[in-house]
Amino acid sequence: MNLQGKESQEASRIPSQFSSQERVAMKEALKDAIKIPTVSFGPEEFNTTALAEFGEFIQKAFPTVFKTSFIQHEAVGSYSHLFTVRGSDPSLQPYLLMAHIDVVPAPQEGWEVPPFSGLERDGFIYGRGTLDNKNSVMAILQALELLLVRNYVPRRSFYIALGHDEEVSGKYGAQKISALLQSRGVQLAFLVDEGSFILDGFIPSLKNPFAIIAVSEKGSINLNLQVNMAPGHSSAPPEETSIGILAAAVSRLEQSPLPNMFGDGPLKTTLQLLANELPFPTNIVLNNLWLFRPLVSRLLERNYITNAFVRTTTAATMFNAGIKANVIPPMAQATINFRIHPAQTVQEVLELVKKILADDRVQMHVTGAFDPLPISPSDEQAFGYQLLRHTIQSIFPEVNIVGPGICIGNTDSRHYTNLTSNIYRFNPVYLNPQDFSSIHGLNEKISVQAYHTQVKFMFELIQDADTYQGPVPHLHEL
Numbered sequence: 001m002n003l004q005g006k007e008s009q010e011a012s013r014i015p016s017q018f019s020s021q022e023r024v025a026m027k028e029a030l031k032d033a034i035k036i037p038t039v040s041f042g043p044e045e046f047n048t049t050a051l052a053e054f055g056e057f058i059q060k061a062f063p064t065v066f067k068t069s070f071i072q073h074e075a076v077g078s079y080s081h082l083f084t085v086r087g088s089d090p091s092l093q094p095y096l097l098m099a100h101i102d103v104v105p106a107p108q109e110g111w112e113v114p115p116f117s118g119l120e121r122d123g124f125i126y127g128r129g130t131l132d133n134k135n136s137v138m139a140i141l142q143a144l145e146l147l148l149v150r151n152y153v154p155r156r157s158f159y160i161a162l163g164h165d166e167e168v169s170g171k172y173g174a175q176k177i178s179a180l181l182q183s184r185g186v187q188l189a190f191l192v193d194e195g196s197f198i199l200d201g202f203i204p205s206l207k208n209p210f211a212i213i214a215v216s217e218k219g220s221i222n223l224n225l226q227v228n229m230a231p232g233h234s235s236a237p238p239e240e241t242s243i244g245i246l247a248a249a250v251s252r253l254e255q256s257p258l259p260n261m262f263g264d265g266p267l268k269t270t271l272q273l274l275a276n277e278l279p280f281p282t283n284i285v286l287n288n289l290w291l292f293r294p295l296v297s298r299l300l301e302r303n304y305i306t307n308a309f310v311r312t313t314t315a316a317t318m319f320n321a322g323i324k325a326n327v328i329p330p331m332a333q334a335t336i337n338f339r340i341h342p343a344q345t346v347q348e349v350l351e352l353v354k355k356i357l358a359d360d361r362v363q364m365h366v367t368g369a370f371d372p373l374p375i376s377p378s379d380e381q382a383f384g385y386q387l388l389r390h391t392i393q394s395i396f397p398e399v400n401i402v403g404p405g406i407c408i409g410n411t412d413s414r415h416y417t418n419l420t421s422n423i424y425r426f427n428p429v430y431l432n433p434q435d436f437s438s439i440h441g442l443n444e445k446i447s448v449q450a451y452h453t454q455v456k457f458m459f460e461l462i463q464d465a466d467t468y469q470g471p472v473p474h475l476h477e478l
């Protein structure tokens with residue numbers, strides 16, 4: 001593009017400034033979204049009434065999005081939503097913004113305010129979905145609505161995909177949307193989904209927050225363990241029961257963590273970026289990982305959150321046995337959920353697990369598994385990554401470090417590998433360890449100010465996707 005073209009684009013840029021009336025409307029819309037209990041209870045168990053209500057609610061909350069001629073809205077799998085925003089320049093490859101409208105259940109007990117009340121207290125909006133992930137659903141649509149009201153016409157086409165069953169698999173939402181786009185021959189420049197944040201307070205001696213864009217996510221295995229023994233009368237028990245054998249097997253798994261894989265992946269890159277932000281001697285240690293790698297990998301595994309970044313984790317999540325107090329149980333069953341580090345595969349993990357169990361009486365059945373997701377590029381040529389980095393640095397100038405990382409949970413984005421190799425997981429929201437525990441836990445909340453900033457971020461990102469030219473070349477490259 002010539003200089004004149006660039007100048008005219010800058011002139012047509014719409015500033016991300018919102019009136020006080022708009023700001024009030026934004027937060028009220030988020031509260032209304034939280035009040036609709038779009039809970040996924042199980043793989044086939046949804047609150048379909050709430051999901052249908054949510055579909056009607058977004059039409060009312062974002063009327064311009066729904067009536068704009070260059071935007072097509074489709075309901076997919078009944079309750080998921082796909083928006084196609086046709087840009088003015090068909091030569092630019094489209095991108096995809098993602099979020100999910102379902103939430104995990106929230107028992108009333110332990111919450112400071114009821115989880116589906118959307119109440120505001122001390123500058124925070126409380127409720128299930130305020131961080132995971134109605135904040136993103138609403139911020140994306142809100143930013144688009146505000147841009148359209150200001151007559152913005154995007155140059156680059158984009159899609160918005162809002163899944164309704166992310167919390168239980170994405171089978172009826174994301175998977176169907178992805179197949180639909182594939183059937184239309186769509187290839188994406190990149191996509192942005194949930195899965196990482198601006199992290200604050202996770203590294204004790206690090207004062208400044210830092211942003212992690214997750215460029216991969218862990219794989220997963222659900223492994224069913226089963227022990228069958230002859231039933232009998234509890235008055236004359238055998239030496240070992242199915243319960244005892246299985247309990248010992250589960251305990252062996254817990255006591256034998258899978259290997260620490262801290263190595264050359266995105267985590268190493270980011271730790272090196274953080275090195276100069278840390279005081280002596282941590283800066284020296286992180287700047288010399290060739291020497292201190294064993295020490296750093298041991299330090300990372302000491303904390304349960306950082307541990308999840310360096311290895312395949314083992315979590316016993318279900319245990320069932322016994323039919324009556326005086327009957328030796330014929331069968332005991334347990335479910336173990338492994339989250340696989342990007343440097344391992346399903347096959348490798350299963351082989352290690354078999355060795356740890358080392359007991360043929362414990363049968364293994366895999367009920368669901370997938371390998372870790374490929375690592376998306378984060379180099380200077382990676383358009384989607386650099387664009388996100390650019391928008392992060394303009395909206396959060398206080399954040400000095402933006403680096404690649406992995407997502408320790410799973411997201412709907414894993415269903416889109418057929419459409420792009422550039423998958424980025426990032427929520428433009430600050431997250432501290434307490435916020436982290438509130439995701440799927442108690443008292444999930446977002447500050448009104450953080451939500452406004454998230455809308456501002458999406459407002460800028462959509463415009464940046466139309467104008468961003470890549471990183472500024474270093475002087476010697478000119």
Ligand SMILES: CCCCCCCCCCCCCCCCCC(=O)N[C@@H](Cc1ccccc1)C(=O)O
Binds near residue numbers: 167407
């Ligand atoms: C340098 C080290 C810094 C350490 C910082 C730690 C930061 C922690 C940030 C973590 C963000 C985690 C976000 C996770 C999003 C996961 C979404 C989710 O819960 N997904 C479910 C979905 C699912 C998938 C498959 C089947 C059923 C459900 C999940 O269980 O993963």
Ligand SMILES: [Zn+2]
Binds near residue numbers: 100132133194
């Ligand atoms: Zn989520």
Ligand SMILES: [Zn+2]
Binds near residue numbers: 104132167440
């Ligand atoms: Zn979740």
